[in-house]
Amino acid sequence: MEEMQLRKNSSVVMQIVKLLKIQLLQYMSINETLHSKDEKKRHSLYLLLGIYIFLGAIIALYMSAGAYGLCFLGLPHIVPAYLLSITSIIILMFTILKAGSMLFQIKNYEMLISLPISPVAIVVSRFLNMYIGNLVLALLTMLPAGIIYGVFVNAPAAFYIVYVISIFLVPLVPLTVASIVGAAVTAVAARMKYKNALTIVTSMAFIIGILIVSFYPAFQKGEITTQQMTDFTSLLSAQINNLYPLANLYTEAIVNGSPSAFAGFAAVSAGIFAVFTGVVQWKYASICAALITHAAKKNYVLGKQYSRSPIGAMYGKEMKRYFSSSIYVMNTAVGYIMMILVGAALLLVGKDKVMSAMEVAEVARNAAEKILPFLLALMGMIGTTTISALSLEGKQWWIPKSLPVRTKVILDSKILVNLTLSVPSCAIAAILCVAALGYQGMSSVWMFVIPLTYCVFASVMGMAINIKFPQFHWDNEASVVKQGTALFAGMLLEFAVAIAGIVLTLLVGGAAYHILMSVITIVLLLITAVIYKKMVNFDLRKLD
Amino acid sequence: MLSIKNLTKSYKGGKKAVSNLSLEIERGDIYGFIGHNGAGKTTTIKAVAGIIDFEEGEILVDGHSVVKEPILCKQKMAYIPDNPDLYEHLTGIQYLSFIGDIFGIDAETRKERIKKYADAFELTASLGDLIASYSHGMKQKLAIISALIHKPALLILDEPFVGLDPQASVLLKGYMRELCAEGSAIFFSTHVLDVAEKLCNKIAIIKEGTLIVSGRTEELTQGKSLEDVFMEVVRHGGDAAKEK
Numbered sequence: 001m002e003e004m005q006l007r008k009n010s011s012v013v014m015q016i017v018k019l020l021k022i023q024l025l026q027y028m029s030i031n032e033t034l035h036s037k038d039e040k041k042r043h044s045l046y047l048l049l050g051i052y053i054f055l056g057a058i059i060a061l062y063m064s065a066g067a068y069g070l071c072f073l074g075l076p077h078i079v080p081a082y083l084l085s086i087t088s089i090i091i092l093m094f095t096i097l098k099a100g101s102m103l104f105q106i107k108n109y110e111m112l113i114s115l116p117i118s119p120v121a122i123v124v125s126r127f128l129n130m131y132i133g134n135l136v137l138a139l140l141t142m143l144p145a146g147i148i149y150g151v152f153v154n155a156p157a158a159f160y161i162v163y164v165i166s167i168f169l170v171p172l173v174p175l176t177v178a179s180i181v182g183a184a185v186t187a188v189a190a191r192m193k194y195k196n197a198l199t200i201v202t203s204m205a206f207i208i209g210i211l212i213v214s215f216y217p218a219f220q221k222g223e224i225t226t227q228q229m230t231d232f233t234s235l236l237s238a239q240i241n242n243l244y245p246l247a248n249l250y251t252e253a254i255v256n257g258s259p260s261a262f263a264g265f266a267a268v269s270a271g272i273f274a275v276f277t278g279v280v281q282w283k284y285a286s287i288c289a290a291l292i293t294h295a296a297k298k299n300y301v302l303g304k305q306y307s308r309s310p311i312g313a314m315y316g317k318e319m320k321r322y323f324s325s326s327i328y329v330m331n332t333a334v335g336y337i338m339m340i341l342v343g344a345a346l347l348l349v350g351k352d353k354v355m356s357a358m359e360v361a362e363v364a365r366n367a368a369e370k371i372l373p374f375l376l377a378l379m380g381m382i383g384t385t386t387i388s389a390l391s392l393e394g395k396q397w398w399i400p401k402s403l404p405v406r407t408k409v410i411l412d413s414k415i416l417v418n419l420t421l422s423v424p425s426c427a428i429a430a431i432l433c434v435a436a437l438g439y440q441g442m443s444s445v446w447m448f449v450i451p452l453t454y455c456v457f458a459s460v461m462g463m464a465i466n467i468k469f470p471q472f473h474w475d476n477e478a479s480v481v482k483q484g485t486a487l488f489a490g491m492l493l494e495f496a497v498a499i500a501g502i503v504l505t506l507l508v509g510g511a512a513y514h515i516l517m518s519v520i521t522i523v524l525l526l527i528t529a530v531i532y533k534k535m536v537n538f539d540l541r542k543l544d
Numbered sequence: 545m546l547s548i549k550n551l552t553k554s555y556k557g558g559k560k561a562v563s564n565l566s567l568e569i570e571r572g573d574i575y576g577f578i579g580h581n582g583a584g585k586t587t588t589i590k591a592v593a594g595i596i597d598f599e600e601g602e603i604l605v606d607g608h609s610v611v612k613e614p615i616l617c618k619q620k621m622a623y624i625p626d627n628p629d630l631y632e633h634l635t636g637i638q639y640l641s642f643i644g645d646i647f648g649i650d651a652e653t654r655k656e657r658i659k660k661y662a663d664a665f666e667l668t669a670s671l672g673d674l675i676a677s678y679s680h681g682m683k684q685k686l687a688i689i690s691a692l693i694h695k696p697a698l699l700i701l702d703e704p705f706v707g708l709d710p711q712a713s714v715l716l717k718g719y720m721r722e723l724c725a726e727g728s729a730i731f732f733s734t735h736v737l738d739v740a741e742k743l744c745n746k747i748a749i750i751k752e753g754t755l756i757v758s759g760r761t762e763e764l765t766q767g768k769s770l771e772d773v774f775m776e777v778v779r780h781g782g783d784a785a786k787e788k
Binding site: 036037038039298299300301302304305306307308309310312313314316317320321324325394395396398399401402403404405406539541542544 | 555556557558590593594595596597614615616617618619623625627629630631633634636637638641642643644645646647648649650651652654655658659662668669670671672673
């Protein structure tokens with residue numbers, strides 16, 4: 001009997017390993033690239049690897065600098081908790097948007113469920129797929145920074161061993177919490193008619209909730225001290241530290257070397273994952289079955305028909321495509337929601353409070369005035385839909401290519417979707433910021449012009465980048481919306497352009513500042529026009 | 545109506561998918577295109593439909609180049625792929641309206657044609673449902689309706705009978721004949737040799753990217769079944785058939 005159970009368990013482990021291997025081969029289209037003779041695909045993979053390495057280095061550097069800063073300020077004891085909290089929140093925020101669709105990926109569900117594969121193997125392999133990605137992130141955020149901490153406090157060799165082991169445990173809790181939320185939202189939505197709408201609304205509500213809960217106490221205190229305003233990292237760290245119950249246990253285990261605290265941390269991390277897996281695999285088949293069941297009324301009566309222009313038809317189709325994908329909406333709309341929340345938060349805090357915080361230094365006040373339009377622009381660019389709009393055509397890419405419409409119409413319809421989302425968001429955020437901070441004259445004009453210009457630029461640039469790095473062969477939209485070469489290349493470029501704007505404006509003052517802002521606007525619009533003109537003449541047959 | 549001249553298409557890595565292929569499809573023709581899996585049928589059809597590019601040769605639709613005047617050519621033709629991957633986020637009627645808008649079909653004509661074809665294929669009641677909820681056959685029917693509603697002068701189909709129920713197959717064959725009787729041309733690939741033999745007035749056989757034989761169906765078969773001719777042709781590289 002025991003032998004049979006053992007054989008069954010080893011078979012489940014083998015299934016997990018095999019399923020995980022297949023999923024990992026889809027990462028960055030590795031398998032497709034390895035077996036393709038297309039040099040372009042190979043270059044695209046190298047570029048993506050390069051971007052990953054660059055971003056990884058930036059993350060490691062940023063976290064290490066934070067850890068060094070805390071050590072330098074005489075606060076080394078809070079470094080492990082700080083690293084744990086920041087890493088956990090990042091994993092939670094990023095995973096929550098995709099956990100549901102990753103765990104309950106229905107694209108190949110029917111094929112998998114027809115095979116003698118245990119639902120446990122499917123759930124665990126998909127969870128491990130997310131875990132591996134987040135483990136890499138945790139290693140980047142925690143390992144170099146932890147070494148700095150270890151060197152600073154002259155930690156014994158045992159610390160490094162325990163610390164490295166702990167990093168492997170860190171992603172489990174936030175990943176499980178994100179998966180619980182994702183699974184709950186998916187399970188409830190699966191039984192509703194408007195699955196996507198419900199998924200989008202509940203996930204967004206959860207993220208906005210996290211943002212509000214994270215920052216609300218800071219505003220509640222009434223007085224924001226100069227120290228808190230200037231040392232944002234410590235403010236954030238303190239907030240998250242309060243929010244994350246495991247931080248104290250972790251500090252006890254790592255800083256004070258308590259074996260029982262470490263055992264407790266490991267038990268909680270692994271236990272919560274085990275319980276979650278058990279519950280999900282129990283209901284897995286019914287949730288997936290509900291997801292693939294579409295409401296079919298079969299009672300349509302043909303009524304009056306209406307005609308539209310080709311661009312109107314393409315735009316309508318694109319808007320429906322956008323709102324049909326919860327992962328697409330959640331990953332793009334988050335930038336627009338953030339910019340409106342920033343404006344709303346500034347308005348709620350009130351002009352007097354914000355100004356009093358800034359009055360301590362005229363330099364800080366001027367800098368904030370200059371930086372804010374670019375920050376809004378950056379948040380607007382996070383939500384650029386065009387970066388993945390072409391790739392999301394997927395297997396339907398033959399349709400626009402075979403239709404009698406020019407490249408311009410196809411691309412315009414996708415750009416218009418982005419502008420439909422970004423222009424009102426920029427306008428609302430700018431109105432809120434101008435009202436909150438009492439900006440007048442040209443300062444208020446730039447608050448509108450800069451984010452809008454950057455969003456127009458990002459719409460066109462995003463489209464051009466997606467043409468350069470298209471990816472039509474995917475099983476899960478997340479691989480295009482969250483992991484594609486186009487996405488990272490685009491984000492990096494847009495980030496660089498926004499930072500360049502900030503750096504340039506900080507260098508000048510007075511009338512020269514307004515001239516520079518005009519130059520930035522004109523140059524960006526000119527670049528946008530040149531790219532657009534080149535792009536609309538592209539032969540889309542070349543993209544396959 | 546469709547003129548393919550010396551078409552050559554190579555895939556990345558250098559392998560030729562289609563080599564120096566030439567075909568003439570005239571108005572009123574129902575032209576069958578047959579060959580093994582991987583022979584180059586879909587590549588040829590996709591090149592004609594303007595979906596993939598090609599290195600050498602020329603494709604003319606009613607005298608217009610698909611490379612130089614793609615919009616004009618696509619306005620005259622309809623293409624149905626072997627796998628009906630349609631926009632699953634749209635309902636059936638939204639997809640047909642979308643196609644109607646792109647081809648500039650006025651609302652009244654559109655309604656009349658959708659009713660004609662959707663009723664015939666028994667799809668009207670499901671037009672309000674998302675395409676995601678459709679079976680393979682229903683998607684195939686919807687793709688066929690979307691192609692027929694703009695009365696194409698050239699209809700290009702890739703394995704159109706796969707996944708269709710017998711009644712829908714009969715209907716499709718009838719509509720193909722009707723379209724050709726009105727002066728359109730049809731070019732389609734198939735593995736169903738019986739259908740090709742009965743339906744097509746002309747047939748072309750392709751092997752490893754090269755056209756082996758082409759011509760009027762009765763001249764190619766000469767009393768034999770198309771199945772026998774096909775097997776003979778592909779076995780002997782067309783030599784035997786050419787000698788005839």
